[in-house]
Every structure is written in structure tokens, then in C-alpha cells.
Amino acid sequence: MRSPAHRCRDIERQAGYLQPDQCVPPPPRGTADGMWFIQDGCGIVCGVITWLLVFYAEFVVLFVMLVPSKSLVYSIINGVLFNALAFLALASHFRAMLTDPGAVQKGNATKEFIESLQLKPGQVVYKCPKCCSIKPDRAHHCSVCKRCIRKMDHHCPWVNNCVGEENQKYFVLFTMYIALISLHCLVMVVFHFLYCFEEDWTKCSTFSPPATVILLILLCFEGLLFLIFTSVMFGTQVHSICTDETGIERLKGETPTWERKRCWEGMKAAFGGPLSLGWFSPFSDLSCEKRPSTGVRAAEGEIIEENVIEVLEE
Numbered sequence: 001m002r003s004p005a006h007r008c009r010d011i012e013r014q015a016g017y018l019q020p021d022q023c024v025p026p027p028p029r030g031t032a033d034g035m036w037f038i039q040d041g042c043g044i045v046c047g048v049i050t051w052l053l054v055f056y057a058e059f060v061v062l063f064v065m066l067v068p069s070k071s072l073v074y075s076i077i078n079g080v081l082f083n084a085l086a087f088l089a090l091a092s093h094f095r096a097m098l099t100d101p102g103a104v105q106k107g108n109a110t111k112e113f114i115e116s117l118q119l120k121p122g123q124v125v126y127k128c129p130k131c132c133s134i135k136p137d138r139a140h141h142c143s144v145c146k147r148c149i150r151k152m153d154h155h156c157p158w159v160n161n162c163v164g165e166e167n168q169k170y171f172v173l174f175t176m177y178i179a180l181i182s183l184h185c186l187v188m189v190v191f192h193f194l195y196c197f198e199e200d201w202t203k204c205s206t207f208s209p210p211a212t213v214i215l216l217i218l219l220c221f222e223g224l225l226f227l228i229f230t231s232v233m234f235g236t237q238v239h240s241i242c243t244d245e246t247g248i249e250r251l252k253g254e255t256p257t258w259e260r261k262r263c264w265e266g267m268k269a270a271f272g273g274p275l276s277l278g279w280f281s282p283f284s285d286l287s288c289e290k291r292p293s294t295g296v297r298a299a300e301g302e303i304i305e306e307n308v309i310e311v312l313e314e
Helices: 040-065 070-096 111-118 166-200 209-243 247-252 263-271
Strands: 008-010 124-128 133-135 139-142 147-150 154-156 161-163 309-311
Touching: 040 070, 040 166, 040 209, 070 161, 070 166, 133 147, 166 209, 166 263, 209 247, 209 263
Parallel strands: none
Antiparallel strands: 008 309, 124 133, 124 309, 139 147, 154 161
16 A cells, blocks of 8 residues: 555645746765865855954954063963953854755655655645745755755854754854953053053053054954954854754744743753753864754655645545
8 A cells, every 4th residue: 555645735826936947856875974165255255254353352462462461470370261262252263054955855856855755744845946945844945055954043144054953053152252351451451551551551551552453443443343243153152052043044034833941841852962061162063953954865756836735545
């Protein structure tokens, strides 16, 4: 006896601008298993700028404020703290940028693949007309990544990647650590200005007084700007996790069709288990409620033409 998935019917005819020939064919075997990296010019430039800004802050903190300081203890404590936070921030940025955010298998919208899902009669599946994928619940298509992303929150050019269910932890850590080093920079700049006002400006820095003032003002402006920006992003991400509603779902005003997780359950799912030091490490992999392997590899066959398919009984 054949599976009910053998008989499907189109319950929404596709519009003229969503013709199936616009679908991108699935990648060859093996390419999907390589390193995840989005080849977007704007995102790459923003990512490089992010690293350069952190290196600029590193330069000013070390060579303008800490090295000339008369207090060795002050220099060591603040140097170790700042460098540790900066390292964790860049590591989190690296992981957020190079981690698959939860991309759906490309080109799996075939009759054979739908049959392999063993859907019940009356269930409806949706095909993305742009990447020829069967869209899971809460997946949205990203025009930059050119893929459907599970629980896509938004596409962030600063990490050159989408923020989805598989890399949201790293994005949250990135915004948190950038906010912390920005706050640390501002505090040190204030103390250094006070120190220079009390002492001779020529003795409080290895640079000339005008150069010192310009470098500190630029660092202060950078720190204040990124403290505000990353603090807001950190807050919105934690809010999205606690409410179990992504940014794009909130923006579109989608009515929840899923059972919402409680705040603490959502945090454990996003950060990979019960509260531990692993929550704050960009080197720990997610281990809580890992999704099944993404593909079920697309079965060989032709891409279906329908965008919305309902499974019928025999």
C-alpha cells in the first residue's frame, strides 16, 4: 500500500513571478559539507571593519593608557581583563560568522523527498520558490544567504551571516563581549584623562599631547557608539529568546502556531543546556535539543511545481 504522500494536490497556484525555473539547483554532493561562509561584499567589509575597530581599541588601551601608567598592578589587571574580553568577542564573532545558522537543504522540494517525510493526511508543506526547499515551520528565506534559515531572526552584515537557531548563542556572546569591552574602554579613558590633568601631559603618554587627546577622543566615541548599539542588540536577542519569537516573526506580526517555550527553557535551548560556564564560551558547541540532520538528503527527482502541497488520503 502506498504512502498517503504519494497523492498531493496544489492548494495555492503559484504567481507568475515565482516560476519554478527561478529555483537554484541543489549544490553538488560535498559542497554543502564545507565551511559555511557567505560571499557578500558588504558583509565581508563590515566584518573586517569590526576586527579593525577592536584592534584600534587594543592599540590605544595598551600603548596610550596602560604602558605609560606608573602603576604596574593597574596595567596588568586592566590589560589582562581587556585582552581576555577582546579575545572572547572576536572568537564569538568568528563563530557567529562561520557557523551554519540553520540552513535548509537546497533543492529538496521533490516528490520523493516529500514521501520520505511520512506526513499524515491533511498536513500541508510549503516550498520556497527561491531555493526550491521544503520549508520547515518558522523558517524564512534570506535574500543575502540565498537559503531558507530555521528560526531566522535577521541577517546581520556585521557578522556577515544570518542569526538563526544554530548560531544565535555566538551572536549574543559577541554583542555581550563587545558591550563589555566598550564599557571598560570608557572607564579607562575617564581615569586616564583625570590622570593626565593632574600630571604633565608629556609624561602620561608616549605620544604627544595632541595625538594622545585625538586617540582618546576617537576611542571614547567608538566605545560609546558600540556600547549603545551592542547593548540594544543584546537586549533584543535575549528578549527574543525569552519570548520564543524571532525578530522577523515579530516584524511580520505572525500569529504563533508553535508551542512557546518558557524563558528559562528557551535560554537553555539557545545556549546548549543547563546554566554553566559553557554558556559564556564561544568554543562550546550547542548540545541541547539539536535538530536532526538537515537532510535528509534531497531524493533524486524533479522539483515539484506547486508552492503549497496538501497530503491526501488514498
